[in-house]
Amino acid sequence: MTVAIGNPMIRMPSQAKNGEIIExxxxxxxPMTTGLQKDKAGKIIPAHFIQTVTAEFDGKLFMTIDWSIAISTNPYLAYKMRAQKSGTLKMTWxxxxxxxxxxxxxxxxx
Known part of the structure; x- marks a missing residue:
């Protein structure tokens, strides 16, 4: 069985007014597997989960999140930030x- 993995996506407005709060x-x-599940044959499925999510705006780190096995499959993350200048948001998992x-x-x- 092949598990889809990767393909990160970011959705946010492409334009905002100065000072506006955007989502x-x-x-x-x-897969976010915990290492506690078993497959159909009864073998333990190894732990495989995202540990860290970081967000940078124009090269300046503004958020680091540490995750564990308690996060669900295909994790979704939403947060708000204030639009103060034009630039590039970069997220890394x-x-x-x-x-x-x-x-x-x-x-x-x-």
């Missing part, structure tokens, strides 16, 4: 098997 929504395909995925989105502030 950023993100999703990544990931890293898992416990040394894999990482990055997605970016542009914001133009008028």
């Amino acid at each position: 950023v929504r993100s999703l990544i395909m990931h 890293k898992d416990n098997q040394e894999q990482s995925w990055t997605a970016t989105a542009q914001l133009t502030v008028a």
